[in-house]
Amino acid sequence: MTTQLLIAGFGGQGVLFAGKFIAYNGLLEGRQLSWLPSYGPEMRGGTANCSVILSDEPVGSPIVSNPDVLIAMNLPSLDKYEDAVVPGGMIFVDSTLIERKVKRDDVKVFYVPSTRLANEIGLPTLANMIMVGKFIKESGAVSKDNVEAALKKVVSARHADLFDANFKAIDTGYNFAE
Numbered sequence: 001m002t003t004q005l006l007i008a009g010f011g012g013q014g015v016l017f018a019g020k021f022i023a024y025n026g027l028l029e030g031r032q033l034s035w036l037p038s039y040g041p042e043m044r045g046g047t048a049n050c051s052v053i054l055s056d057e058p059v060g061s062p063i064v065s066n067p068d069v070l071i072a073m074n075l076p077s078l079d080k081y082e083d084a085v086v087p088g089g090m091i092f093v094d095s096t097l098i099e100r101k102v103k104r105d106d107v108k109v110f111y112v113p114s115t116r117l118a119n120e121i122g123l124p125t126l127a128n129m130i131m132v133g134k135f136i137k138e139s140g141a142v143s144k145d146n147v148e149a150a151l152k153k154v155v156s157a158r159h160a161d162l163f164d165a166n167f168k169a170i171d172t173g174y175n176f177a178e
Contacts, residue, residue, distance in 0.1 A: 001055070001056050002053065002054065002055040002056070002057065002068075003053070003054045003055075003068050003069060003139065003141040004051070004052075004053050004064045004066070004067045004068045004069070005019075005022065005051070005052040005053070005054070005064070005067055005068065005069045005070075005071070005135075005141065006049060006050070006051055006052075006064050006067040006069070006070050006071070006081055006084075007019050007022075007049060007050045007052070007070075007071040007073070007128075007131075008047070008048070008049035008050075008070070008071070008072055008073065008074075008077035008080070008081055009047075009048060009049075009072070009073025009074045009077055009094075009128075010047065010048065010073070010074050011039050011047070011048045012048075013048070013073045013074070013127065013128055014125065014126070014127075014128035014129070015048040015049060015050050015073060015128065016037040016039070016048060016050050017128065017154065018050070018071070018128040018129065018131065018132050019035055019037065019050030019051070019052045020035060020037075020050075020154050021129070021132060021150055021151065021154045021166075022052050022054070022132060022135070022141075022142060023035035023052050023054075024150040024153045024154055025136075025142040025143075025146050025147065025150040026052075026054040026141075026142050027150075028146040028149050028150055028153075029142060029143060029146060031054045031055060031056065031142075032054075032055045032056065032057060032058050032059050033052065033053060033054050033055065033059060034051070034052070034053045034059045034061075034062035035050065035051070035052050035062075036050065036051040036052075036062040036063070036064075037049075037050050038050065038051070047076065047077070049077070049081075051063065051064035051067075052064075054141050054142065065084065066084050066085070066086050067081070067084060067085055067086070067089065068085070068086055068089045068090070069085075069089060069090045069091075069092070069135065069139055069141070070082070070084075070085050070089070070090070070091045070092070071092045071131050071132075071135060072091065072092065072093050072094065072098060073094050073097065073114075073127070073128065073131065074094070074097050074098065075097065075098045075099075075100070078091075078093060078098055078100070078102070082102060082103065082104065083104075085104075085107050087106040087107065088106065088107065088108075089107045089108070090107060090108045090109070090110065090138065090139060091104075091107050091108070091109045091110070092109075092110045092112060092131055092134060092135055092138075093109065093110065093111050093112065094112060094113070094114045094115055094127060094131060095111040095112060095113045095114075096113040096114065096115035096116040096117075096127075097115055108138075110134055110138060110178065111178060112130065112131055112134050112173065112176055112178075114127035114128075114130040114131045114134075114173065115127040117130050117172055117173075117176065118130055118169065118172075121168065121169070121172055123165050123168065123169050126165060126166060126169035127169075128169075129166050129169035129170050129173065130169050130170070130172050130173035130176070131173055132169075132170055132173060133169065133170035133171060133172060133173025133174035133175075133176070134173040134174065134176055135173075136170070136173075136174055137173070137174045137175075144174060147167065147170055148167065151163055151166050151167060151170075
């Protein structure tokens with residue numbers, strides 16, 4: 001099984017962190033993977049996207065041209081990548097920031113008000129991890145079993161105080177019902 005994932009949004013939304021977390025989760029499950037970050041010249045406010053490939057076979061190229069899964073954190077990202085998702089794929093939309101609906105009917109769409117939910121639970125900077133939680137629940141690409149271990153890999157010692165917050169955000173997304 002191979003899942004090609006593209007996470008896209010503005011710089012500062014935690015797009016690269018979310019991708020790194022998913023990659024570590026896959027690594028802990030013994031999967032083959034690639035993680036390829038990409039961002040514009042501005043670290044905050046510019047565009048950012050992250051390609052993650054999780055596979056049972058060796059990954060030949062880290063480039064994701066036609067993702068199985070798109071996580072769109074802002075409207076420009078949805079506009080740019082919606083048509084690239086493979087038929088039968090999944091699109092996760094931060095419906096707090098993106099008002100329009102996905103135009104395609106050959107993909108499964110999840111509208112998650114992750115920015116609103118993050119504010120409601122007092123974690124305004126973790127909308128990205130709420131989306132990751134929903135991705136884990138719906139895609140089956142990685143298991144929830146290794147969330148804690150993967151978080152320990154990606155949350156630096158300097159930010160250890162954010163471990164529980166990230167865990168709570170993932171759990172919020174995992175348990176979110178549309």
